[in-house]
Amino acid sequence: MRIAAGVDVGSTQTKAVLIGANGDGVEVLSRSLIDTGANVRKAAEKAFDECCQAAGVAQADVGFVVGTGYGRYNISFGHTQMTEISCHARGAHFLCPGTRTVIDMGGQDAKAIGVGPSGEVLDFVMNDKCAAGTGRFLANAAEVMGIGLDDIGPLSLRATRPVKIATVCTVFVESDILSYLSQGKKPEDIMGGVHLAIAKRTMSLARRVNIEPLVTMTGGVARNIGMVRALETVLGQKIIVTPDAQFMGAVGAALFSLEKLGESFESSVWREHAVSSGD
Amino acid sequence: MKQFERTFDSLLEGMQDLSFAGVWRWKEQHPGAKSVAFFPVYAPVELVHAAGMLPVLLSGAGDRLDIQHADSRFGSFICSVIKTTMEMAMTGHLEPFDGLLFSSICDSARNLCFVIKRNYPRMYVDFLHLPHSTSDSSVEFLTEEYRRIVVELERMSGAPIQPAALRRSIALYNIQRSLVRQLYDLRAESPYLLRAWESYVLIRSGNFMPVEEHIEILKQALDYLPSRPGKKRDAIRVVIEGAFCEQPPLELIRLLENAGCDIVEDDLAIAQRWFTEDMPLTDDPVRALAESYVHRSVYSSVRHDFSKPRWEGLAEKVRDTRAEAVIFLIAKFCEPAYFDFVLFKKKVDEMGLPHLLLEFEEKLFTFDRLRTEVETFVESLVFD
């Protein structure tokens, strides 16, 4: 069995995945998830290490490692790097076959990716220079309201009259929330408003790519059921979420690793590119 | 008085109605007749009227429409009237119109014209080049440009525009403009009889109904208002400058007044006061229209007359209305207004006049920050 790894060093959380391939097919062997924290390099090492341990595989036996995510150039042990855009598309194509659109919401950014029939990226858009309307926005809102991250989604689903959130600034949303609280608005309505505001913002970004079914959501925010539902409402379409949503980038990276191992295509551009921009 | 309030409420409703029920009604009453919407600031409504069509102002959706599609066409750093107008197009809100007219006010508006043209190829969408200079050759050119529009309108309506009909339209709009001027005079004289936000609604709503109806409404208002109960209040007299195209939320105009400002002059709804004098009724009314634009129209950040700087126009306004301060009310990302602010500010500083710069967007849900700024401004003038 050939074993390959993908490590997705996100701004908030670092994800690692091992996959194995033999004659019968490809399967995910193990995953690990840790907070990225202050030391990006260490986080990547730790995630990779945990992942190997979980699968009972020695690091030396992992044939190839592709790093992705914003900290990809900090991975000391990775063989090459790819952007998370390619990786999310690839992962979604593998785990949710038929995916044509990926909506990825992570800690600090949101993207939409148009995916072709073979998992290739046709088109993509990302938010810019501003963390407005990202996972962090939600995390902050949760913190202000004193609600756990796991609970905000379910809470938001109970909203009957969602409030209007004027600011999109991840930091300033706090004062909006506080002022709604002081007006006696219900927590679920506030949270409903927050989710709706982000869903609208995200969709107005995502509409720049051709949104075609199947739409798959990836990234940590996909764990938030409230956000998924809000996006579905705004989009008017079903959105697919797998339990591995947050690992999608890492899965994609691992698949690229596997390809490298198999050398199924000539793809020297990666290595060359990796060298020219890494340090 | 009850009558006035009732009319007022329906005007307010009409001007905020994104379904353009009034336009649909008019079209039902005039089977086969067309309606042409025009983007701010100025459009030769007389031509549209003379063609037997209903001219309607197209200026965004305020806070009444969420932007869900337009962001994908117009990105960051573009003013909101562009985006909400695009959103209206993309959500079927422009259905009542048979044509759209844009003009050379700014680069964003111009590009909007062509973007809409691409997306709605069956609609008549035109771009009017209003000259940026004031020589006789500009009159010559604009006359030709208007004739080009006339041909388009005739093609749409299937009938020629007769000079007599155009003269009649011009005469009607002359009346409308003179009534609007009277309303402004009344307000400048006795701001307590008519608040700025009220006069704004009275005037602006005229963009969504036949001019004949609007004239009646203005006449009634002018009859009633002098007898309206009201008493002088302690407020500073201000001129508002900069909101000539995208319009501030009504709430914001009220906020300014509540914070202690009497708005005695403004450039809101400026298109309805575009000409400084009545337009002459001549044998060649198209030419008269062009001549009036070039030589007899108000200063504005989107009209360039190099024989008289715009800042002198502002200074005159201030002097004529005995204003004590200027509030620059500028739509976020409105480049013409931003640029003019620099030269206006220079002039106003030279005049020793206090001024305040406020930026707004169509969509504002919380006004706290703006309120604080306006109140501070007023406090800085009234506290000793």
Place this chain on the structure above:
Amino acid sequence: MAEKPVSEYRGSIHQQQKDLMLDWYQRLDHAAETGDPPTVSMMISGNCVELLEGFGAIPQYPEVNALQLAIRHQSLEPILAAEEMGYAGDNCAYVKADIGCMLKGITPTGGRLPKPTLVLCNFVGCNTYVKWFEHVSAFTGAPLFVLDVPFLRNDTPSQADIDYVVRQLKEVVGQMEELIGRKFDYDRFRQSVAYSSEVEELWSQIKHLAKNSPSPFDAYFDAITLMGPLYVYRGKREGVEFFRAALNELQQKVKAGEGVYDQERFRVVVEGPPPYPYFRTFRDMFASWKAVAVASTYSTVGGLWEFGFRHDAKNPFESVAMHMLAQNVTNRNYLQRYDQIRRYVQEWNADGVIIHFVKSCRLFSAGQGDMRDYFTKQLGVPTLYIESDLEDPRYFAEAQTKNRIDAFFESLEHAKRTAAHAVSA
């Protein structure tokens, strides 16, 4: 770390263009000192530099100053100075940099700049131009003439449009005669128009060389180097000589099969001005993928010649008017720009389009989302959309921009590989 692929073309024309531009700056410096030759401030886009030749006057281009400043990483200070005066964060930063320099006494070129004899606002599409020159005139006291060029509403200008511009050109001539105190030399003007048409022919041929694969030069980054002489020397003999040499040199490269990179991987069309404050960084992002721009809209700001237009010495005024009205990218309507890019993609055989949104410039950028929509959805051309600014260094996010460019080329690479795979399977 391996060597970075080097993309920049450094032939002998590179030095020649430097010399030419230096000479121009020295003449401006001389004019600042002595008042001779007379100078006219003008905008690059749709400029009527030939007219100046009729007076022996030379142009000043505030945009050239602004971009020089940005390339040298000196634009922030004057921008801030202008903002202190009241210019908004969202005003075109070219204007702010220019006005800021004026106020701070910064000379963007190293040498001095004369007070222009005339501030000639050739309004071609950009409304900011009108404001800009009005401000320059207000702050320097130099006389202003606004040459109002009707925007191209339809595919071609009408006779009324042409007449209007010709009339104004003659008015400008009249005003310059008064200001300069010299008679307009019509023959010299006509000669200049003739030179222009020669330069245009050469330049057009150069642009068409990029149809070769590999392309001998980068029609975005390298084209910018060649654009200086195009604006300053178009109507002059020196211009003809320079572009003849350039064409020769590049033809040699084509013959030798030399391209921008040893191995050209991607061919793209670029829309929008470059981020001058990060010019080098930006270029390197393309170089690391060996991606070459085979055409760009920005290089047609001054004039659009690759599709056949030439000035015409037989009808000098009319052809100048025609150039201002219809043959530069800024006075053409948005849909014509789509079409221009579409032709580039098809005829220059490009893999994709890169749209660079600059926050300063609404003329270029307002509606680029729709442009993107047209190319990706209607034509199925891979398109990348990135944002920054052409003058203000505060709007360049290096990591994000790189991420996007990498992702874009990764996807093009993937598409190529799958295509190759499909063929071999």
Place this chain on the structure above:
Amino acid sequence: MPLVAGIDCGSGFTKALVAAQDAPGSELRILGRGRARSGINVDQAASEALEQALGGNSRSDLSYIAATGFGRYNLSFRDIAITEITTAARGAFFLFPRAGAVLDIGSQTTRAIAVKDNGRVNTFKSNDKCAAGSGMFIARAAKYLEVPLEQVGDLSLHAAHSHPISSVCAVLAESEIINHVSSGVSVEDILRGIHDSLADRAGALLKRVGLKDELTFIGGVAHQQGMVRALEQRLNVKVNVAEDCEYVCALGAAVLGLRRLASRN
């Protein structure tokens, strides 16, 4: 001897200050200060703060109450509501009459105010809708760097170098900070870099309203010595900081309250 109170109903804390004027025309004398978390009920927080500020005096001794700050209209027992910009200018002018400009950096806003020579506001400018450059930016950075907010000022003061932050977004800057940490930049240097970049932003605002050689710095961030130094160095001005910088608006409100009272009598 009339007693007046100025109450600053801020978004985080409510601050009250009680003052007296012994004789008409004489200097105002500060009797006490008090502070309470704002919470949801403005009246309650204000009462609490006021109680502390009154010292031994009783509420009924107060002749005039001037409210200022974000929640000023929600204070039911006010005699007047004045904006925090007006009161900041007054308070700062009372303390440092020679300073022509006031810089107020709170948790959400940064404001530059030009003050006339009678304490009136001349012009002002605030930052907009974006947390970049506000106190919140620092508070979050401190959290990320795991240093208590109270030490931020000192640490930055002791930096050897300034390590700049390029991101304009308070949130995205965090990853940049993390990057710096992981590449071994010291916490001190990072904090100083933050202070420097905040000082530059504040400087840009100040220059837009007009800055001469003396500046009064108020708001919570004025507690941070490092920020004060950054302002002094980058803007080349004298920076005044009041010992109780968070009470400046309450003080200004009291000053104006006293004037209203005088004009009423």
